[in-house]
Amino acid sequence: MPPRRVPPTDELDLHRRALQRDPVILSDLFEFFAHQITRFLRDDLGCGEDAADNAIFDTLLAYLEQPDRYDPKKGRLITYLTRAAKYQAWDRRRSEMSTARREREFGRVVELWRRTPKEEMEDFVEAMRALEQIVKRGHLNDERDVAFLGLILRGERSTERLAEVLGLGSLPLEQMRRAVKRHRDRLMKLLERLGKEDPDEPT
Structure with a gap:
């Protein structure tokens, strides 16, 4: 029968074992520090159990990767780990809040730009008429530019198809992408300039 495992009782001994890369040190660190650190995370940051456990595991793993960064002369190991765990918990919470905010904003943008098929068709017809007027007025003479804009207005997004016209x-794919983007940016600036020069002329 194997000898009964004795729980760790000393911070400095745990740190020594961490420096020696003891293979079972992670479970001993968690057993020794988890309850104390959880209490600080709960009381100071309002962390729930899952959030606290995640922060503690991340902190202990980071500590074990570089245990020599802790200097026993500057304070207790529990203080060092608690401070790191608070940072982990706060950083994770900030990241989750940022992600949630981006998702909400994206959802609002999608909602604002969601069009019915009838509205999309009306927009397309209006845009094609505007393109025809631009060509008739002599603002756009290159047939390739006209075909390129026509594809974009029809919803074409394939780099290969846009490059073909x-x-x-x-061209190699990466050069093709850059060239297509340059043409698109140039034409968008042209259309924007034409709109500013003659905003009231009927289309």
């Missing part, structure tokens, strides 16, 4: 289909 520009005569750039033989």
Whole structure:
């Protein structure tokens, strides 16, 4: 029968074992410190049990990767680990809040831009008419630019298809993407400038 395992009782001994890469040190560290650190996280930050456990495990793993960063002369190990766990918990909470905020904002944008098929068709027809007027007025003479804009207005997003109408289909993919983006940016600036020059002319 194997000898009964004796729980750790000394911070400095635990730190010594961490420096020696003891293979079972993680479970002993958790057993020795978890209850105390959880209490601080709960009282100071309002952490729940799961959030506290996650912060503690992350802290202990980080400590075991570089145990020599802790200097016993500057304070107790429990103080060092508690401070690190509070940072872990706060950083995780801030990240989750940021993610939730981005998801809410994205949801609002999607809702604002969600169009019915009828509305999308009306927008498309109006945009095509505007493109025809731009061509008639002589603002856009290159047939490739006209075809390129026509594809974009039809909802085309394929880099290869857009590059094809520009005569750039033989380029390597990364160069093709950059060239398509340059053409798109140039044409968008042209349309924006035309709109500012003649905002009231009927289309």
